[in-house]
Amino acid sequence: MITRLKLSTIEQGLPKYRSMLAGNDAYKPSSFESIASATGTGSSGTITFSSIPSTYASLQIRGIFRTDVASSVQDIFIRFNSDSGTNYASHFIAGVGSGSPLTDATASTTRVNGGRSLGSTVASNIISSYVYDIHDYASTSRYKTLRGFGGDDRNGTGNIRLISGLWMSTSAITSVSISLFSGNWTTQTQISLYGIKGA
Numbered sequence: 750m751i752t753r754l755k756l757s758t759i760e761q762g763l764p765k766y767r768s769m770l771a772g773n774d775a776y777k778p779s780s781f782e783s784i785a786s787a788t789g790t791g792s793s794g795t796i797t798f799s800s801i802p803s804t805y806a807s808l809q810i811r812g813i814f815r816t817d818v819a820s821s822v823q824d825i826f827i828r829f830n831s832d833s834g835t836n837y838a839s840h841f842i843a844g845v846g847s848g849s850p851l852t853d854a855t856a857s858t859t860r861v862n863g864g865r866s867l868g869s870t871v872a873s874n875i876i877s878s879y880v881y882d883i884h885d886y887a888s889t890s891r892y893k894t895l896r897g898f899g900g901d902d903r904n905g906t907g908n909i910r911l912i913s914g915l916w917m918s919t920s921a922i923t924s925v926s927i928s929l930f931s932g933n934w935t936t937q938t939q940i941s942l943y944g945i946k947g948a
Contacts, residue, residue, distance in 0.1 A: 789934030803887035805944030812940035814866035818932035825863035861914030
């Protein structure tokens with residue numbers, strides 16, 4: 750006699766994993782919690798998340814970006830706690846179309862370079878996207894680090910970037926601003942801030 754079990758009964762006894770290899774840490778979707786989201790207005794080049802709670806281990810920012818600047822790209826900058834002093838360092842490596850990789854490192858700068866947003870001269874159905882992780886953001890004894898990756902695809906002329914940044918402050922991060930070098934975020938721009946639980 751064959752006994753048939755309901756799928757829901759089987760699923761209850763099986764953990765979900767980040768990869769196909771059993772034995773890896775179980776994937777826990779509830780480890781990510783949405784803190785806030787924002788959409789560009791077309792009249793400002795800065796989006797700020799403030800009053801960030803200190804109850805998480807790390808922060809993650811996910812965004813899709815467009816600017817109204819009449820160019821193909823515009824630089825994205827990130828600041829913490831409205832600090833505009835020379836308290837940042839920034840690094841990136843980028844692959845641009847079929848050309849050679851680009852690299853840059855800047856110390857004692859006033860912001861972290863967060864990549865590039867597409868401008869108004871690029872087809873309107875193409876966007877830039879980036880993900881940034883900020884670890885140990887609530888610490889009051891360590892400098893803060895950011896890592897990010899993202900880019901855009903423009904049929905052979907796009908770019909992909911790996912980014913790292915440092916904020917040389919022991920203050921807990923309570924606000925994050927994502928700004929353009931010039932111009933405004935269009936309404937296609939959508940940015941979300943998440944808190945990550947755990948160690």
